Amino acid sequence: MTYAVKAEASSNISPQEFTQRVLSWYHQHGRKDLPWQKNITPYRVWISEIMLQQTQVATVIPYFAKFMKRFPSLKSLAEAPVDDVLSHWSGLGYYARARNLHKCAQTVVSEFAGRFPKSVDELETLPGIGRSTAGAIATISMGLSAPILDGNVKRVLARHFAVEGWPGKTAVHNALWDIAEAHTPDSDCNHYTQAMMDLGATLCTRTKPDCKRCPLVSTCIAEKQNRQLEFPGKKPKVDKPVKQSVFLIIQSKNGNLLLEQRPPQGIWGGLWSFLEQPLNTPINADLSPEEWLDLAHPQLQSINLKIDSVEIWPGFRHTFSHYHLDIYPLLITLESPPNTINEKQQQWLAPAEALELGLAAPVTKLLKRLSNHSGNLNLF
DNA sequence: AATTCGTGGGC
DNA sequence: TGCCCAAGAAT
Numbered sequence: 001m002t003y004a005v006k007a008e009a010s011s012n013i014s015p016q017e018f019t020q021r022v023l024s025w026y027h028q029h030g031r032k033d034l035p036w037q038k039n040i041t042p043y044r045v046w047i048s049e050i051m052l053q054q055t056q057v058a059t060v061i062p063y064f065a066k067f068m069k070r071f072p073s074l075k076s077l078a079e080a081p082v083d084d085v086l087s088h089w090s091g092l093g094y095y096a097r098a099r100n101l102h103k104c105a106q107t108v109v110s111e112f113a114g115r116f117p118k119s120v121d122e123l124e125t126l127p128g129i130g131r132s133t134a135g136a137i138a139t140i141s142m143g144l145s146a147p148i149l150d151g152n153v154k155r156v157l158a159r160h161f162a163v164e165g166w167p168g169k170t171a172v173h174n175a176l177w178d179i180a181e182a183h184t185p186d187s188d189c190n191h192y193t194q195a196m197m198d199l200g201a202t203l204c205t206r207t208k209p210d211c212k213r214c215p216l217v218s219t220c221i222a223e224k225q226n227r228q229l230e231f232p233g234k235k236p237k238v239d240k241p242v243k244q245s246v247f248l249i250i251q252s253k254n255g256n257l258l259l260e261q262r263p264p265q266g267i268w269g270g271l272w273s274f275l276e277q278p279l280n281t282p283i284n285a286d287l288s289p290e291e292w293l294d295l296a297h298p299q300l301q302s303i304n305l306k307i308d309s310v311e312i313w314p315g316f317r318h319t320f321s322h323y324h325l326d327i328y329p330l331l332i333t334l335e336s337p338p339n340t341i342n343e344k345q346q347q348w349l350a351p352a353e354a355l356e357l358g359l360a361a362p363v364t365k366l367l368k369r370l371s372n373h374s375g376n377l378n379l380f
Numbered sequence: 381a382a383t384t385c386g387t388g389g390g391c
Numbered sequence: 392t393g394c395c396c397a398a399g400a401a402t
Contacts, residue, residue: 050398054397055397056388056398057397059387059397091388093387094386095385097385128400131400132400133399149399150398151396206396206397234395235396237395266385320386320387321384322385
C-alpha cells in the first residue's frame, strides 16, 4: 500500500516549469504593496522577516510601522538601549527575537562596517537569522539566489509533492528543504521567493485552499488525490501542562507601581512584570485576603512594606505555545510611599511610565484593568 | 533531535 | 468555547 502511494506520487513537472508557472502567477496575482515591499533595503527586509517569524502579516503591519519610525536605520537600532527595542516588541511575542535583533544590529555595525554581508552563509552566522530568513533577505533585498522554507512554502511543497509526515520531524524537514532547493531559480529569485509565500498565504491556505486559481493545480498530487488538508502532516497532540502564579500589583500611596525586570533567559526574557509568586499546587477554593498574602509571602517578604489593603481580582488563564498559566492577580495598596529599592531589576513607576516599558501581555491587560479602577483615572 | 521560546487570528 | 497554528531560531 505504501508502495502504491509512493509510485503514484510523481508530480511530472520539471523544476524549470514549476518556477516558470510560479513566476508567471506572481506577476499577475502576487502581493506587491506590503509595507516592507516598498523602499526595499536589507535593513527593512530583515526587520520584517524577523517580525514575521511565526507571526501573521496582519499582526506585524502596525508593529513594523512603529518600529521603522523609531529605528529608521541599522545604526539607530544598534545605538539604542535594548529596553527600547523590547518596548517596541511588546505584544509580539518570542522576545528573544528582539534581543537577537539588537545584538545583530550591533554585530553588523562592528563586524561588517554597518552593511549586511551579501551571502547566505554569512547572514546565517548572525543572531536570529537562520537558513530561511537568510534566504529571504538574500533573495528579496540583495538579488541573490537561495531557497527559503517558511510555513507557506512548506504547505505548498508538501501538498504539491505529497510529502508525508509532520515537518517538525527532521527527515520531513530535510526532504522539504531538498525540494525547495531543487526548485529555486538562478534568476528572478526575489520574485520567486515572494511568489511562493504569496501562494501559501493567499491560495494554498491551511483550511480552504483555492485550488481553482492555483498555477500548480495540474501537477499537484494532493489535489489529484483530494487530500489537500492532509498536508503538511499534523503535529502530534500533547496536553499542555498548567502552571499557576500570583501576580502582585503593588501600588504605593502616590499611585506608583512596583515592577520587576525578568532575566534575559526564559519566558518573557527581559520584559517587565509584576512581582510573581509561582504556586506548586492549583487553587481550588475561595481564599481570604490573609490566605492570599500567605501564599505570596515569599515575594512580599523580600521587599519589607506595610500593606494597607488587599483586593482579590478575578483570575484568568494565559496560554503559551507550550503551557497554560493561570494568573491570580492581587491589588496590594500600601500605607507608605515607595520604598527605596536596592535591586536594580526592580522599579517604582507611575502607571503611564510603566506602559512605556516592554511588558508581558497579561501585564498590559492588568494595567488596563487598573486604569479603569476607581481612583486611578488620573494616573494614566 | 526534541524543546523552548508568545500572542492573537480564525474557525 | 477551546483548539490549531502562523513569513522559525536557538539550544
